[in-house]
Amino acid sequence: MITTNASSLILRQGELARAGLALPVGLRQPQQIVFYGANAEIYGQGEKAGTLYQVEYGAVRIYRLLADGRRQISAFHVAGEVFGFESDVHHHFFAEAICPSGIRIFSQPIDPQLAGDILPVAIAALVRVQEHLLVIGRQSASERVAAFLIDMMDRQGGLPEIELPMSRADIADYLGLTIETVSRAFSKFKVKGAIRLRGARMVEILRPQSLRAICS
Amino acid sequence: MITTNASSLILRQGELARAGLALPVGLRQPQQIVFYGANAEIYGQGEKAGTLYQVEYGAVRIYRLLADGRRQISAFHVAGEVFGFESDVHHHFFAEAICPSGIRIFSQPIDPQLAGDILPVAIAALVRVQEHLLVIGRQSASERVAAFLIDMMDRQGGLPEIELPMSRADIADYLGLTIETVSRAFSKFKVKGAIRLRGARMVEILRPQSLRAICS
DNA sequence: CGTAATGTTGACAAGGGTCAAGCTTAGTGG
DNA sequence: CCACTAAGCTTGACCCTTGTCAACATTACG
Numbered sequence: 001m002i003t004t005n006a007s008s009l010i011l012r013q014g015e016l017a018r019a020g021l022a023l024p025v026g027l028r029q030p031q032q033i034v035f036y037g038a039n040a041e042i043y044g045q046g047e048k049a050g051t052l053y054q055v056e057y058g059a060v061r062i063y064r065l066l067a068d069g070r071r072q073i074s075a076f077h078v079a080g081e082v083f084g085f086e087s088d089v090h091h092h093f094f095a096e097a098i099c100p101s102g103i104r105i106f107s108q109p110i111d112p113q114l115a116g117d118i119l120p121v122a123i124a125a126l127v128r129v130q131e132h133l134l135v136i137g138r139q140s141a142s143e144r145v146a147a148f149l150i151d152m153m154d155r156q157g158g159l160p161e162i163e164l165p166m167s168r169a170d171i172a173d174y175l176g177l178t179i180e181t182v183s184r185a186f187s188k189f190k191v192k193g194a195i196r197l198r199g200a201r202m203v204e205i206l207r208p209q210s211l212r213a214i215c216s
Numbered sequence: 217m218i219t220t221n222a223s224s225l226i227l228r229q230g231e232l233a234r235a236g237l238a239l240p241v242g243l244r245q246p247q248q249i250v251f252y253g254a255n256a257e258i259y260g261q262g263e264k265a266g267t268l269y270q271v272e273y274g275a276v277r278i279y280r281l282l283a284d285g286r287r288q289i290s291a292f293h294v295a296g297e298v299f300g301f302e303s304d305v306h307h308h309f310f311a312e313a314i315c316p317s318g319i320r321i322f323s324q325p326i327d328p329q330l331a332g333d334i335l336p337v338a339i340a341a342l343v344r345v346q347e348h349l350l351v352i353g354r355q356s357a358s359e360r361v362a363a364f365l366i367d368m369m370d371r372q373g374g375l376p377e378i379e380l381p382m383s384r385a386d387i388a389d390y391l392g393l394t395i396e397t398v399s400r401a402f403s404k405f406k407v408k409g410a411i412r413l414r415g416a417r418m419v420e421i422l423r424p425q426s427l428r429a430i431c432s
Numbered sequence: 433c434g435t436a437a438t439g440t441t442g443a444c445a446a447g448g449g450t451c452a453a454g455c456t457t458a459g460t461g462g
Numbered sequence: 463c464c465a466c467t468a469a470g471c472t473t474g475a476c477c478c479t480t481g482t483c484a485a486c487a488t489t490a491c492g
Contacts, residue, residue: 066350066354066355066432070354070355071354072349072353074346074349074350085339086342086343088336088339088340088343092343093346115332116331119331119335120304122335122338122339123301123302123338124304126301126302126338126341126342127304129342129345129346130278130290130302130308130345131280131308133290133345133348133349133352134282134288134290136349136353136392137288137352137389137391137392138282138286138287138288138389138392139286140479140480141479141480167437167439168438168439169438173353176352176354177480177481178480178481178482179439179440180439180480180482181479181480181481182439183439183440184440184480186439186440187440199488200438200439200440200489216282216283356447356448357447357448383470383471384471384472385470393448393449394448395470395472396448396450396451396471396472396473397447397448399471399472400448400472400473402471403472403473415456416456416470416471416472
C-alpha cells in the first residue's frame with residue numbers, strides 16, 4: 001500500500017518558520033521540523049500520543065480503518081494547520097503525509113497550565129468534524145464533492161485555481177464514496193461549466209457560486 | 217415540530233448530585249440544574265456559547281440542519297455526559313432534550329487556568345465523532361444499526377436490556393439513514409434472534425456477540 | 433519511450449430511499 | 463376505565479442513486 005517508505009530528515013529548529021503560521025502560546029516550546037515522503041506514516045493507531053504536529057508544507061491525511069480494509073479519512077490538513085490531538089493516551093487514528101511534507105513536531109507533553117491555548121484549536125477541530133458528519137450523513141454524492149471543492153478552495157486562500165495534493169481514492173475515502181463516483185461528479189461539474197481540469201489534480205473553479213448552490 | 221415547550225425549573229444546586237458523576241476540577245463552580253421537557257431546546261445555532269452542560273438524567277441530542285430541513289444528529293448524550301463545547305463564540309449546533317431531562321449548567325466562562333481539565337473531555341468528544349464518521353461513511357445500514365445498539369448497551373452499563381429514549385427518526389438522523397431502513401434493520405435482527413423488542417423502545421440484546429460481529 | 437499507477441467512462445446490479453398502507457402504542461377525553 | 467385518536471412504527475412495492483466490475487485513457491516515472 002505504502003509505496004514510499006517514511007524518510008525523515010530532521011531540519012534545524014525554526015528553519016522553515018514563516019509569517020502567517022502564528023502558534024498558540026502553549027506551543028512555543030522546543031520543537032523540530034521533520035520531513036516525510038509521500039505516504040509516509042507520521043503516527044499510527046495504538047502508538048503513544050501526547051504530541052502535537054503542525055504542517056509546515058505539504059498535506060496530511062488522518063484516517064481510520066475497518067478490519068476488512070475500508071478506510072474513512074476524517075480530515076485533511078494543509079500548511080499551517082495543527083493536528084494530533086485526536087487521541088488521549090494512545091492514538092486512535094493514522095496520520096500520513098499525502099505528498100512530501102514538512103511537519104513541525106511539538107514533542108513535549110502539553111503543559112496543563114497552557115492547555116487553554118490549544119483548547120480552542122481542539123474545539124475548532126471538533127466543529128469541523130461535526131460539520132463533515134452532516135455532509136457525509138445527509139448529502140448526495142454531487143453535494144459532497146461540491147462541498148469538498150469549495151472547502152479546498154477556501155483553504156487555499158479562495159483562489160479559483162486549486163491544486164489537489166490527494167488522489168481520487170483519498171477524496172473518495174474522505175467523502176464516503178467510491179473513486180468512480182467522485183470521478184463522475186468531477187465530470188458532471190466539467191460538463192456544466194462549473195470547473196475545468198488541467199490534469200486530474202489541478203482544478204480551476206470557473207463558477208464558485210454554482211458549486212456553492214449545489215452543496216446547499 | 218416541538219410538541220412540548222421548554223419548561224425550565226431551576227433546582228437547588230447540587231440537589232441531584234450523586235456518585236459516579238465525578239466532575240473535572242475546572243467545572244467545580246457555581247452551577248444549577250435546569251429541567252427541560254421533551255423536545256425542549258437547550259441551545260440553538262447562532263446563540264452565544266461558552267457554557268458547559270452535564271446531563272443529570274434524561275437524554276440530549278446534538279444536531280445540525282441543512283437549509284432544506286435534512287438533519288444530522290452528531291451525538292446523543294445520556295446521564296453523566298458533558299456537552300456544549302461543540303462551539304467557539306457562537307453555537308454551530310442545536311441541543312435539545314430528547315425526553316424530560318435535568319441538565320446541570322456551568323454558566324461561568326471556563327477559567328483558562330483550568331482548561332486542562334476539560335481538554336481531555338473535548339478530545340474524547342472529538343474521538344467519538346471521528347469514530348462515528350467511520351460508521352456513517354463506510355458501513356452499511358445493518359452495520360450502523362448494530363454499532364448503535366452496541367454503543368447504547370455499553371453506555372447503559374452493558375446490561376442486555378436497554379431503553380432507547382429516542383425515536384426511530386432520531387436514530388435515523390444519527391446514523392444517516394431513513395426511519396424505514398432503521399426499522400427494517402431492527403426487524404432483521406429480531407428475525408435472526410439477536411434482539412427482542414418489548415415495545416419499540418425497549419430492546420433486549422439476546423446475542424451481543426452476534427451484533428458485534430455485524431459491526432466488524 | 434515503456435510501464436505502472438491513476439483516472440475516466442460505460443454497463444449492470446444492489447442497497448437503501450420513496451411512497452403508501454396498515455399496525456401499535458400512548459395519550460386524551462368522555 | 464375504556465374507546466378514540468394521533469403519533470410513531472413496521473412492512474411492502476418500486477425505483478433511483480451509487481457501488482461493482484470491466485475496459486480504456488491518461489499521467490507520472492524510471
